[in-house]
Amino acid sequence: MFLDRKDLEDMALFNDKAEKLRNHNFTKKVTDGFGVTVSAKEGEPINVEKRFPTDESIESFVLTLRFFIQENEAPSFKNMTKMYSKLPDYSKEKNSFLNVRKGLNDYLNSPDKQLNISEDGETFTNRRIFEIFLYGGLAHANQAKKRKYDKWMANPLVGTILQEEFINIICYILRCVLYVQELNESLIKDFTYFRL
Template sequence: MKDKTRETFELFIEKANLLEEKTFVKNSIANGLNLNIQFGSPRQIKHNISDREFIESVVVTVRMFYQDNDRISFRKIASLLSDPSLSQTFIAFFNERRKELNVYLDSFGEIQGVWDGKELTNRNIFDTFVYGDIAHTNEEKRAVYLKWKELGALFILIEYLFVRILMDVVLLIVEVADAMKLELAGKKIVYT
């Protein structure tokens, strides 16, 4: 295996392990994410999302896998797949998971609709929180985020969906890291 490939896989695994150890991730896996809607007067939407500080710490690490300018991003990892020492099984697994991630992000979650001319896909919800508030303050995404915050109970629902999307991304990252561990150890990857 090329040194660059090995080093990048090791860094990917290190950061994925860091994600698994985050309190927010551990709590979400152990307790699940719950949304409670109470109809009547007053109508209430509540969720069990933990402290924002925990979410922000997860986002900072997830961003390394998501943004193309980091060497452990899914796109940069894809560029390493030409390493002749990588098994065809790993290459197929990685490409399938990367495609699965993009299809998931580009699809609608529980809310299907359009906001300010943009579809409310999982990617748009994720990007609005990440780039409009938590990790950046992109002007356009920030404006959308602030409008969403004014929606009251509906914002709580959108925030809940963001956290679910975030956790789904984390779980996929961890799954890819596990496959990388097997590949580095020369063990066969079995996937369906």
């Protein structure tokens, strides 16, 4: 089975969205560096200094990032898997894509290595943190996740640490997206050449 015109159009859409993320001011800010500094002096409140992209920048970035995560979108990783599966097994791009997707899912399904957060016996995975921020804080699509998000953010220290981890997670997803963009460009170029 081979890629068809719709597959190539969906790859081009993936690449357009990826380019939007590459050039986003969020990406520029995290490339320059972000983080948290916590300091305390005896008898004084804890001071938490955040060096994050703005909330508006994060929301705008995540709005586009959702195209790659939500299964009903043409450029989602799930739908891209269907396209890449059409390529022959010896295809370098196919194997690279499947490795990136597996790596992304392994990362999202693993417990956070820096924080090792658990609550009520549940150890939070990167996916859980990502989904609570996305669907509880930014998109408000799920009431249970919204309650969890609000609980986290009610504690300034916990909220800040988890927000930093959320930014780390979306940066990891971004790296995967940009790698797949390169694979897509290679395939689009090859298929365009063969159709001349």
